[in-house]
Amino acid sequence: MMTERAAAIRLDQLRLTLGAMSFDFDCRFEAGAITAVVGPSGSGKSTLLNLISGFERPDSGRVLIGDQDVTALAPAGRPVSLVFQDNNLFAHLDLYTNIGLGIHPALRLTAADRQAVSLALDRVGLGGFERRLPGSLSGGERQRAAFARALVRDKPVLLLDEPFAALDPGLRAVMVELLADLHGETGATIVLVSHDPRDVERLAKDVVFLEAGRVLVAAATADFFARQDLDAVRRFGGPGARLGAGLGVGERPSP
Amino acid sequence: MARPRILANAERLPALAGGLLVLALVAGFIGTALAALLCGRMDGAFLGVIGDPVVHSVLRFTLFQAALSTALSVMLALPVASALARQPGFAGRRWLIRLMAVPMGLPVLIGALGLIGIFGRQGIINDGLALVGLAEPVSIYGLSGILIAHVFFNLPLATRLMLSALERVPAEYWRSAASLGLSPLSIFRFIEWPVLARVIPGASGLIFMLCATSFTLVLVFGGGPAATTIEVAIYQALRFDFDPERAVSLALMQIVVTGAILAALSLLPAAVDTGQTSGRRFVRFDGMGLAIRLLDAVVLLLATLFLVLPLAQVIVSGVNADLVKLLREPAFRQAAGTSLIVASSAGLLSLACAYGVVSARAALSSARTAAIGSRLLSAALGASSSLVLLVPTSVLATGWFLALRKTGDIASFAPVIVVGINALMALPFVMRVLEPAFVEHQARTTRLATSLGLSGISRFRLVDWPVLKRPLAMALAFAMALSLGDLGAVALFGSENISTLPSLIYARMGSYRSHDADGLALILGAICLVLALIGAPQGKDMRR
Numbered sequence: 001m002m003t004e005r006a007a008a009i010r011l012d013q014l015r016l017t018l019g020a021m022s023f024d025f026d027c028r029f030e031a032g033a034i035t036a037v038v039g040p041s042g043s044g045k046s047t048l049l050n051l052i053s054g055f056e057r058p059d060s061g062r063v064l065i066g067d068q069d070v071t072a073l074a075p076a077g078r079p080v081s082l083v084f085q086d087n088n089l090f091a092h093l094d095l096y097t098n099i100g101l102g103i104h105p106a107l108r109l110t111a112a113d114r115q116a117v118s119l120a121l122d123r124v125g126l127g128g129f130e131r132r133l134p135g136s137l138s139g140g141e142r143q144r145a146a147f148a149r150a151l152v153r154d155k156p157v158l159l160l161d162e163p164f165a166a167l168d169p170g171l172r173a174v175m176v177e178l179l180a181d182l183h184g185e186t187g188a189t190i191v192l193v194s195h196d197p198r199d200v201e202r203l204a205k206d207v208v209f210l211e212a213g214r215v216l217v218a219a220a221t222a223d224f225f226a227r228q229d230l231d232a233v234r235r236f237g238g239p240g241a242r243l244g245a246g247l248g249v250g251e252r253p254s255p
Numbered sequence: 256m257a258r259p260r261i262l263a264n265a266e267r268l269p270a271l272a273g274g275l276l277v278l279a280l281v282a283g284f285i286g287t288a289l290a291a292l293l294c295g296r297m298d299g300a301f302l303g304v305i306g307d308p309v310v311h312s313v314l315r316f317t318l319f320q321a322a323l324s325t326a327l328s329v330m331l332a333l334p335v336a337s338a339l340a341r342q343p344g345f346a347g348r349r350w351l352i353r354l355m356a357v358p359m360g361l362p363v364l365i366g367a368l369g370l371i372g373i374f375g376r377q378g379i380i381n382d383g384l385a386l387v388g389l390a391e392p393v394s395i396y397g398l399s400g401i402l403i404a405h406v407f408f409n410l411p412l413a414t415r416l417m418l419s420a421l422e423r424v425p426a427e428y429w430r431s432a433a434s435l436g437l438s439p440l441s442i443f444r445f446i447e448w449p450v451l452a453r454v455i456p457g458a459s460g461l462i463f464m465l466c467a468t469s470f471t472l473v474l475v476f477g478g479g480p481a482a483t484t485i486e487v488a489i490y491q492a493l494r495f496d497f498d499p500e501r502a503v504s505l506a507l508m509q510i511v512v513t514g515a516i517l518a519a520l521s522l523l524p525a526a527v528d529t530g531q532t533s534g535r536r537f538v539r540f541d542g543m544g545l546a547i548r549l550l551d552a553v554v555l556l557l558a559t560l561f562l563v564l565p566l567a568q569v570i571v572s573g574v575n576a577d578l579v580k581l582l583r584e585p586a587f588r589q590a591a592g593t594s595l596i597v598a599s600s601a602g603l604l605s606l607a608c609a610y611g612v613v614s615a616r617a618a619l620s621s622a623r624t625a626a627i628g629s630r631l632l633s634a635a636l637g638a639s640s641s642l643v644l645l646v647p648t649s650v651l652a653t654g655w656f657l658a659l660r661k662t663g664d665i666a667s668f669a670p671v672i673v674v675g676i677n678a679l680m681a682l683p684f685v686m687r688v689l690e691p692a693f694v695e696h697q698a699r700t701t702r703l704a705t706s707l708g709l710s711g712i713s714r715f716r717l718v719d720w721p722v723l724k725r726p727l728a729m730a731l732a733f734a735m736a737l738s739l740g741d742l743g744a745v746a747l748f749g750s751e752n753i754s755t756l757p758s759l760i761y762a763r764m765g766s767y768r769s770h771d772a773d774g775l776a777l778i779l780g781a782i783c784l785v786l787a788l789i790g791a792p793q794g795k796d797m798r799r
Contacts, residue, residue, distance in 0.1 A: 031294060053428060053434060054433075055433070055538070055540065074431040074433070074434060074436075074540075075430075075434045075436075075540060076434060076435065076436025076437075077436075080434070081434070082430070082431070082434050084427045084430070084431075086425075086427065087425035087426075087428065088427065088431065090431075090445060090446060090449075092449040092450070093449070101435050101437070101441075105435050105436045105438060105441050106437075106438065106440070106441045106444075107436045107441075107445075131626035153435075165553065197354060202486060233495070
């Protein structure tokens with residue numbers, strides 16, 4: 001669907017100061033790949049997503065998506081879809097409206113658009129849920145609906161801000177597989193902020209590790225987890241961390 | 256929430272006895288008034304009054320002005336709340352929101368004086384209109400005056416209710432809206448309106464209730480058969496026509512009307528929780544454009560002027576009055592003394608009643624087995640504090656006036672009755688401050704206090720008082736502010752029987768000594784606002 005226009009993201013010497021924190025990002029996210037952004041709390045993961053999506057403007061530097069310099073564009077003008085940890089859906093609007101708003105911001109939908117909404121719901125396993133309100137769904141179903149909206153928006157870049165963090169472990173594994181499938185079909189460039197090394201191992205081709213507002217490591221996932229020379233990285237991806245994170249969850253075959 | 260269920264019977268009995276005493280007091284006070292009213296109408300003339308055309312027109316006007324006032328307050332509050340929510344960061348926003356609380360703590364009569372100064376014949380609004388060549392001045396008297404005044408007092412209330420609903424919207428909604436490119440119109444349609452639509456019925460019901468039972472504003476701005484509400488008609492029937500029969504019929508009608516409104520209110524949906532937010536910074540991306548910022552600035556400026564000008568008017572003309580001379584007047588000293596005694600007695604009485612009810616309810620809920628009887632008692636205790644809403648001031652005052660008329664000694668009993676009425680008036684608000692604090696305190700300390708064997712006075716002194724003194728002081732201050740500013744009960748008993756600061760102001764307004772009224776209004780307003788500020792709970796709404 002999107003593979004031919006998947007776009008790389010380039011953060012070109014971005015600098016931003018927010019209160020006492022200063023951020024300095026210079027990195028690249030490969031076109032059509034899933035890149036995980038990880039790091040301790042307060043290291044700037046959300047700020048990095050905000051800079052790509054346009055909710056923060058840098059003090060200097062450029063944000064490039066594909067060949068386009070989007071630094072000055074408003075969030076709605078960027079070729080980007082977003083999925084947050086929670087509250088992705090307007091609780092008082094049914095799924096059809098929630099997803100339809102992703103196609104047209106005043107909900108002027110053609111017959112083809114309406115069909116696209118239904119197809120997207122089918123695709124994420126919520127077929128026939130058009131008139132359901134988010135409150136009547138489980139947390140996992142709400143996140144599925146959020147993915148359906150990203151599907152109909154059909155943007156080359158998808159930003160995921162801990163999309164599975166509010167889900168319990170069993171559900172989480174299923175959602176991770178769904179995301180992998182969807183990515184296989186759309187080929188969008190995905191930036192995934194996650195705290196969970198298992199998600200990163202399963203999904204991400206590359207890892208960008210942030211610390212104190214800077215990129216500490218940017219490497220292929222396997223290389224990243226192999227690194228033992230940095231304390232922070234060991235704490236995130238070390239065997240102890242993965243063992244701890246895996247407690248209470250069914251065994252998953254090692255990659 | 257699980258409450259510790261280990262209160263010994265010896266602990267619970269005094270609390271229960273106190274609760275029952277309060278219940279008996281409230282029921283006795285209201286019951287006496289109602290009995291006196293019904294005795295006056297047992298001769299069958301009540302049916303005749305139902306056909307009375309004057310009563311009909313009063314009822315019609317009461318409901319008409321209340322509906323119009325409510326619609327105007329809510330419709331005008333809509334853009335103000337929306338603009339305030341859209342601009343979460345401008346300088347002075349906190350002050351504007353505090354300003355919105357002022358009309359709630361301000362004695363109604365003082366607001367009325369300020370509005371006369373601004374919208375009256377010599378007010379700056381009419382001067383301004385004359386400057387641009389409009390010959391037809393705005394009239395502050397009659398229906399238009401009543402509407403302006405009701406909007407002045409209720410627009411801030413509606414705005415605050417709507418604003419708090421809008422601020423509970425999850426931050427992700429605004430981010431999604433910005434990311435999806437929703438226009439301001441789409442944001443209103445898909446986010447703001449659905450949120451507001453859940454608040455508006457409740458807010459409208461509340462405002463309708465306040466406007467339908469509004470006494471002072473209609474007394475000042477209305478009058479005459481064409482612009483009289485039931486409350487004011489009762490006052491006129493008692494004080495001017497001396498027609499107790501009509502007063503009784505009107506009082507009974509008032510109960511029917513408020514009962515119907517309360518029943519409707521209980522059917523309206525309560526505010527719905529919109530779910531948990533992520534706790535992120537509250538940013539409105541749709542409020543950043545230049546055009547929308549200008550528009551919001553205009554809306555907020557107009558709202559601010561509407562609220563500030565009458566208040567400024569009170570201050571300016573109050574300062575211009577001969578305050579020193581006023582303070583020396585015996586009439587002032589006497590009224591101030593009465594006001595102070597009445598307000599502090601009413602405040603303390605209200606506080607004692609609320610404490611009795613709250614601790615009895617806590618004792619009942621800590622019982623191991625919730626018997627039907629104790630649940631009924633708990634519900635009765637909870638309802639008693641709201642009874643005054645069903646039986647408004649004018650009804651209580653009329654009933655007691657008729658009851659006391661037989662003994663002939665109204666003047667010596669009037670202050671006592673006014674204290675009782677004011678205490679009841681304040682009871683729902685006092686309960687709302689006290690009950691959450693009390694319940695939380697109990698949940699925290701009961702186990703520990705019981706395990707240490709603390710009880711009785713020592714427990715109150717060491718455990719309860721240090722924690723509860725702040726909510727108690729807040730509740731007392733708010734109750735005193737309400738009582739100090741109340742004109743209704745005092746007016747019905749007449750200035751020959753009791754004179755307080757509001758009734759003195761009202762008398763001076765009527766006798767063309769309006770400079771005196773301005774000066775007195777400044778003094779009373781300052782006292783009430785200080786008390787209301789002490790009594791205002793942070794971030795919570797008193798009137799819900």
